[in-house]
Amino acid sequence: xxxxxxxxxxxxxxxxxxxxxxxxxxxxxxxxxxxxxxxxxxxxxxxxxxxxxxxxxxxxxxxxxxxxxxxxxxxxxxxxxxxxxxxxxxxxxxxxxxxxxxxxxxxxxxxxxxxxxxxxxxxxxxxxxxxxxxxxxxxxxxxxxxxxxxxxxxxxxxxxxxxxxxxxxxxxxxxxxxxxxxxxxxxxxxxxxxxxxxxxxxxxxxxxxxxxxxxxxxxxxxxxxxxxxxxxxxxxxxxxxxxxxxxxxxxxxxxxxxxxxxxxxxxxxxxxxxxxxxxxxxxxxxxxxxxxxxxxxxxxxxxxxxxxxxxxxxxxxxxxxxxxxxxxxxxxxxxxxxxxxxxxxxxxxxxxxxxxxxxxxxxxxxxxxxxxxxxxxxxxxxxxxxxxxx
Numbered sequence: 396x397x398x399x400x401x402x403x404x405x406x407x408x409x410x411x412x413x414x415x416x417x418x419x420x421x422x423x424x425x426x427x428x429x430x431x432x433x434x435x436x437x438x439x440x441x442x443x444x445x446x447x448x449x450x451x452x453x454x455x456x457x458x459x460x461x462x463x464x465x466x467x468x469x470x471x472x473x474x475x476x477x478x479x480x481x482x483x484x485x486x487x488x489x490x491x492x493x494x495x496x497x498x499x500x501x502x503x504x505x506x507x508x509x510x511x512x513x514x515x516x517x518x519x520x521x522x523x524x525x526x527x528x529x530x531x532x533x534x535x536x537x538x539x540x541x542x543x544x545x546x547x548x549x550x551x552x553x554x555x556x557x558x559x560x561x562x563x564x565x566x567x568x569x570x571x572x573x574x575x576x577x578x579x580x581x582x583x584x585x586x587x588x589x590x591x592x593x594x595x596x597x598x599x600x601x602x603x604x605x606x607x608x609x610x611x612x613x614x615x616x617x618x619x620x621x622x623x624x625x626x627x628x629x630x631x632x633x634x635x636x637x638x639x640x641x642x643x644x645x646x647x648x649x650x651x652x653x654x655x656x657x658x659x660x661x662x663x664x665x666x667x668x669x670x671x672x673x674x675x676x677x678x679x680x681x682x683x684x685x686x687x688x689x690x691x692x693x694x695x696x697x698x699x700x701x702x703x704x705x706x707x708x709x710x711x712x713x714x715x716x717x718x719x720x721x722x723x724x725x726x727x728x729x730x731x732x733x734x735x736x737x738x739x740x741x742x743x744x745x746x747x748x749x750x751x752x753x754x755x756x757x758x759x760x761x762x763x764x765x766x767x768x769x770x771x772x773x774x775x776x777x778x779x780x781x782x783x784x785x
Contacts, residue, residue, distance in 0.1 A: 408700035410489035467506035475549030541574035594628025596747015621697030
């Protein structure tokens, strides 16, 4: 082996430590040389910004944000922006690193980046959220652009936030620049199929993995951790295929029903920002109980570091499909694989989003847009190829 791990970052659930550990494992298998390894093991650029935001009461609050470009050798950087109280430099470093590998897995010509602001967007009014977004966009404008770095939605952000970023960037240019972000509304240059690309891609890959491991989705029992865009979309698509979602959770609580959960009620609760635990005819469960549920498929679609060495031994699922980025620590993954549980890795499992983001960017640059059918066909073909290679 050419590359030796010299530093161990403290804490199993530190996402950057996990990403570095995975990098050294991959470097071992590839026989990666020291020169290439030195380039790939650390981010290329790191921008930390502290910026003021005017609140509704006239006060001024300071926020900290990040934009990190891990690697741009394959093309312009591409990566989401996360609004979450736990956003940190190490988290964004890890996410950027994982995204470099993801773009390579699906063979699209992007390097990867990631951004984040340490904030709970649920505590902001719409005006405060817009003020924060526009100021953050202005601060990172020295890095972003359609040829250099293209943001997209992530945890806590959506198409409206991408529209504000696009508008802020365009105001400084003096003309509209749709290709500066992806995941924006279709009316201003977004693409069809982007809103459910992550969940649609995840379900297609789960179908491929189920076929490979010899079980049917029809009647399969599923638990989904996280009821955001990916998790909720996955629940709906799995239910449509005859699977039974028996457990689900969001940041406010988890629920279980052996007969199957009513997905329409979950969607309504999420829209109202209510706890899933308030749903009728369900049992409340903890995160550990969801992970240990008697199921066929476990989909961690929330945040990183959810399946660890402390709870991996209790997983009963036959397939773990990583809808989130880095939800399984390296120590936990080793336990799962040793127990014969298939892990569909995040850099493949949630690659649907960046793939369709790539389609959106291409369409914006050429000013010519594709049909929903063409988007779906291209996505399925690329994910099929990536799955077979992995």
